Amino acid sequence: xxxxxxxxxxxxxxxxxxxxxxxxxxxxxxxxxxxxxxxxxxxxxxxxxxxxxxxxxxxxxxxxxxxxxxxxxxxxxxxxxxxxxxxxxxxxxxxxxxxxxxxxxxxxxxxxxxxxxxxxxxxxxxxxxxxxxxxxxxxxxxxxxxxxxxxxxxxxxxxxxxxxxxxxxxxxxxxxxxxxxxxxxxxxxxxxxxxxxxxxxxxxxxxxxxxxxxxxxxxxxxxxxxxxxxxxxxxxxxxxxxxxxxxxxxxxxxxxxxxxxxxxxxxxxxxxxxxxxx
Amino acid sequence: xxxxxxxxxxxxxxxxxxxxxxxxxxxxxxxxxxxxxxxxxxxxxxxxxxxxxxxxxxxxxxxxxxxxxxxxxxxxxxxxxxxxxxxxxxxxxxxxxxxxxxxxxxxxxxxxxxxxxxxxxxxxxxxxxxxxxxxxxxxxxxxxxxxxxxxxxxxxxxxxxxxxxxxxxxxxxxxxxxxxxxxxxxxxxxxxxxxxxxxxxxxxxxxxxxxxxxxxxxxxxxxxxxxxxxxxxxxxxxxxxxxxxxxxxxxxxxxxxxxxxxxxxxxxxxxxxxxxxxxxxxxxxxxxxxxxxxxxxxxxxxxxxxxxxxxxxxxx
Numbered sequence: 001x002x003x004x005x006x007x008x009x010x011x012x013x014x015x016x017x018x019x020x021x022x023x024x025x026x027x028x029x030x031x032x033x034x035x036x037x038x039x040x041x042x043x044x045x046x047x048x049x050x051x052x053x054x055x056x057x058x059x060x061x062x063x064x065x066x067x068x069x070x071x072x073x074x075x076x077x078x079x080x081x082x083x084x085x086x087x088x089x090x091x092x093x094x095x096x097x098x099x100x101x102x103x104x105x106x107x108x109x110x111x112x113x114x115x116x117x118x119x120x121x122x123x124x125x126x127x128x129x130x131x132x133x134x135x136x137x138x139x140x141x142x143x144x145x146x147x148x149x150x151x152x153x154x155x156x157x158x159x160x161x162x163x164x165x166x167x168x169x170x171x172x173x174x175x176x177x178x179x180x181x182x183x184x185x186x187x188x189x190x191x192x193x194x195x196x197x198x199x200x201x202x203x204x205x206x207x208x209x210x211x212x213x214x215x216x217x218x219x220x221x222x223x224x225x226x227x228x229x230x231x232x233x234x235x236x237x238x239x240x241x242x243x244x245x246x247x248x249x250x251x252x253x254x255x256x257x258x259x260x261x262x263x264x265x266x267x268x269x270x271x272x273x274x275x276x277x278x
Numbered sequence: 279x280x281x282x283x284x285x286x287x288x289x290x291x292x293x294x295x296x297x298x299x300x301x302x303x304x305x306x307x308x309x310x311x312x313x314x315x316x317x318x319x320x321x322x323x324x325x326x327x328x329x330x331x332x333x334x335x336x337x338x339x340x341x342x343x344x345x346x347x348x349x350x351x352x353x354x355x356x357x358x359x360x361x362x363x364x365x366x367x368x369x370x371x372x373x374x375x376x377x378x379x380x381x382x383x384x385x386x387x388x389x390x391x392x393x394x395x396x397x398x399x400x401x402x403x404x405x406x407x408x409x410x411x412x413x414x415x416x417x418x419x420x421x422x423x424x425x426x427x428x429x430x431x432x433x434x435x436x437x438x439x440x441x442x443x444x445x446x447x448x449x450x451x452x453x454x455x456x457x458x459x460x461x462x463x464x465x466x467x468x469x470x471x472x473x474x475x476x477x478x479x480x481x482x483x484x485x486x487x488x489x490x491x492x493x494x495x496x497x498x499x500x501x502x503x504x505x506x507x508x509x510x511x512x513x514x515x516x517x518x519x520x521x522x523x524x525x526x527x528x529x530x531x532x533x534x535x536x537x538x539x540x541x542x543x544x545x546x547x548x549x550x551x552x553x554x555x556x557x558x559x560x561x562x563x564x565x566x567x568x569x570x571x572x573x574x575x576x577x578x579x580x581x582x583x584x585x586x587x588x589x590x591x592x593x594x
Contacts (some may be wrong), residue, residue, distance in 0.1 A: 001378070005379065012375065099362055103329060278358065
């Protein structure tokens with residue numbers, strides 16, 4: 001029964017065209033970034049950087065490097081956007097359209113309904129990250145030969161990994177990226193449980209994420225970083241560190257799980273006392 | 279089947295429903311009448327556990343909706359004024375989705391119900407391609423899927439053309455006759471209620487101002503068509519002497535309680551009027567409804583006791 005109801009939520013989610021906006025935009029964005037990277041000076045500059053540090057650029061200018069390069073900013077900027085868009089729609093759009101009233105004329109509890117919706121939103125978020133990783137790699141394969149992974153973040157990280165190690169880290173990063181996407185979806189879902197329009201829920205969630213991002217990047221607030229949401233949303237970047245800071249990952253994961261539980265519990269509390277009217 | 283006791287809902291400081299007592303017996307087609315904003319939809323919302331009562335209790339199928347929503351709504355189907363669905367999905371998929379919120383439903387059952395309501399052949403089309411009438415059928419199908427014993431219909435004919443209204447009316451009759459469903463019909467279309475219901479309650483300003491059978495509404499204040507010379511003078515005399523409670527310029531008077539036609543005719547003849555005819559006319563539901571609401575506005579309404587003056591008949 002639970003699985004049938006979850007299937008329903010997925011039918012509803014994946015039956016809508018707007019659900020695919022995220023998938024389509026990611027594909028387009030990846031293709032554009034990759035093409036510019038491949039056919040501009042960027043790839044040559046990266047190759048030079050590798051060679052200046054004693055590495056063979058032909059080994060590391062690879063699909064893994066290209067996919068990591070393209071997905072880095074997409075995961076920071078676009079992923080929250082699409083997570084928030086779907087999370088805001090889950091409850092608020094049904095309330096706005098009037099279908100929520102149709103559902104709640106049936107003997108399903110509000111908590112169960114929210115749990116199903118949250119689960120569907122989480123599955124969407126995971127699929128989005130999975131697609132981001134797979135399509136990044138596939139697009140990368142059209143431009144580069146298979147090789148190791150080069151990860152460079154000015155002032156913070158310079159790391160090279162053998163193909164096998166690189167692939168594991170790339171896959172792991174996308175698994176943790178799902179956690180970040182689920183968290184933003186959950187935040188937007190929480191706002192959607194109030195009596196607000198879906199757009200309002202999405203904007204509220206994004207505002208919090210972007211505010212956190214801005215504050216985190218103000219140099220004067222460096223020592224406050226662990227207090228910002230985006231600091232923990234970026235836990236996936238730790239997979240490209242050498243060595244991997246498992247403690248830092250565990251801390252962020254624990255905090256994000258707590259936040260998700262809070263968002264869900266808050267959503268349930270708000271939604272349970274709400275009057276659902278036409 | 280439905281029992282509401284001292285049910286009250288206050289939104290902010292505005293009472294939407296006030297101390298509403300109502301009983302809908304099993305097997306009845308019960309009409310819930312009231313103008314827009316009277317509190318009908320809020321009452322239905324509380325019946326379905328969508329709106330939380332401020333105080334009072336709601337029993338549906340013997341279970342308290344606020345405490346045991348699952349058992350209370352297990353055998354309940356509902357239709358709302360605007361048939362809204364997941365437009366981007368097919369009718370069949372909509373039915374599958376909605377049915378599973380109650381219990382797993384077989385494809386065979388969905389097919390049967392779709393056919394029963396007249397959706398046959400179109401259930402695989404996207405709902406966005408449906409006409410309003412088709413959506414109304416789909417709404418009926420989703421309400422029937424759980425095999426309900428109670429059907430709650432909130433303005434089910436809203437937006438339908440005359441043919442659609444007729445069809446919906448016949449379907450409601452068929453459901454009542456063949457399946458023995460108890461039906462709560464909320465409407466402000468008096469003709470609908472008059473043709474379908476055996477019992478009604480009138481809600482005004484969140485309060486119940488009448489609860490009784492349709493027969494009671496007809497018998498409550500019989501209308502008399504008087505064919506008499508100098509009608510205005512005759513009506514004034516009858517009103518002064520307490521024979522009637524009101525009149526209108528078209529020759530209609532309302533008999534006061536305990537007075538009869540022969541007594542009125544005799545009195546008029548004694549008073550020198552030339553009475554050509556006096557014919558009883560049953561009071562329509564519209565007359566009755568308007569009089570009840572008017573009385574309620576004037577603060578005279580007493581639940582379950584129809585007031586004597588019809589709004590269409592002015593006191594002389």
